[in-house]
Amino acid sequence: MRLRNVSGSREVISTSRFVVQDFKEHKNNWNKLFGNSNPLHIEIGMGKGRFIMDMAKLNPDINYIGIEKYSSVLIRGIQKMEVEELPNLYFIRMDAEEITDVFGQGEVSKIYLNFSDPWPKDRHAKRRLPSREFLNRYNEILSKEGNLEFKTDNKELFTFALEQLELANWHLDKVTYDLHNDEAMMEGNVMTEYEEKFSSKGNPIYKYIISR
Ligand code: SAM
DSSP: OOOOOOTTHHHHHHHOTTBOSSGGGGTTOHHHHHTSOOOEEEEESOTTOHHHHHHHHHOTTSEEEEEESOHHHHHHHHHHHHHSOOTTEEEEESOGGGGGGTSOTTOEEEEEEESOOOOOSGGGGGGSTTSHHHHHHHHHHEEEEEEEEEEESOHHHHHHHHHHHHHTTOEEEEEESOGGGOHHHHTTOOOOHHHHHHHHTTOOOEEEEEEO
């Protein structure tokens, strides 16, 4: 993703009540922050937050956390929350490499990866969010019955993700190579910003759902 520096975004994020600042302190105790015992779903690499905000609106009985590495992108989600506050959603600004310091064993019921950065160079493969290195981290935080949903329009990244899930001993529950023409998998689909952009150009959208 090409980033434009949004001046002042770091300062806004460091004082926003929609952003959890001391996020490692909440490990094993996220329900307390939300004040209920609802399941916890997270999106890693939420970008400007359209998907996770729409999900939070549709599912008030699920707690959501959106994770984003860059302030200049996350700021857009905060601006939207200032207009329409959602009690079941918080944001964290962090690199997902630290995810096991933030959530306890089995604390998360679902992980969403949407249009993750492809990192095309082989030497950067470990940075890809559906890589086996990341799957091993997700394995620690995901509940026993939990699953992971991944969407992308990038064929190489999707092929890589399919190989990696096998190497990490995950199970492929559902897969489509053309989500928008797959009636069953399209049911209840919530579009992301990138999904809208790339599907409107005619790109097929790939999706899998995996579990252990
Ligand atoms: N999910 C959004 C969508 O589908 O519209 C945004 C997709 S954008 C291509 C990928 C986002 O993931 C970027 O905002 C990027 O900063 C974020 N990202 C990439 N690697 C990350 C990491 N290791 N930890 C947290 N966020 C990450």
